Amino acid sequence: MSNAPHPPLNPLPRLIFASRWLQLPLYLGLIVAQGVYVFLFLKELWHLIHDAAALNEQQIMLIVLGLIDVVMISNLLVMVIVGGYETFVSRLNLKGHPDQPEWLSHVNASVLKVKLAMAIIGISSIHLLKTFIEAGQVGLPICTPALLAASAPCAKLTTDGVMWQAIIHGLFILSAIGIAYTDKLMGATLQKHEKH
16 A cells, blocks of 8 residues: 555545544534443443342343343444444544454445444344233333333333334334345445456
8 A cells, every 4th residue: 555645635625525524523422322321221220130129020021121222222323433433534543453343344334334224123123022022011001110200101002003113123124135235236246347
C-alpha cells in the first residue's frame, strides 16, 4: 500500500467528505443509550434477586428473558456504534489490538446490514418466546413490575396480538433472507466484473 500524500481536495468535495463527521453525535448518543440499557439491566437483575423467593418459575423465566433481551439490544448497539463508525465515519485503527472484534476486520455496509438483520431476528425471537410463555393468559390483564411501579394500566395479551407478533417475526426472517441473498448476488456480480 502506497503512503504517497493524497492530492488536496477542492473545497466542495472536502466539505462533502467532512460532512461524515456530522454522524459523530449520533454514535455518541447511542453510547448514552447503551448506558441507559446497562441501568435497566441492573434494575431488572436487582428485582430478580430481591424478589426471587416470591416469584414463580414462569415469572423468573420472563425476567431472565427480559435480561437476555437487554443484552441482545446492547449487542446490537455495539454493532451499530463500532461497525457504523468504522464504515461511515473513520477508521478505529484497532488492527492488532487483542480485543478487536473478529467481525470488524471484514466489516462493510453489506456485512453490517446482514449482522443487524440477524440481531433484530434474535431480539424478535426473545419477544415472541416471552409472548408464547404468557399465551396461557390471553385475555387476562398482565401486570409487570414496571407497570405496577408506574401506576400504569395493565396490558392485555390478545390472540390477534400473538398472531401479528408471529407474522412480524416471520417478515423479519424473510427480510434477512432477502438481504443476505441480495448481498450474495451483488458479491457474485462484483467477482465476475473483477475477472474481466
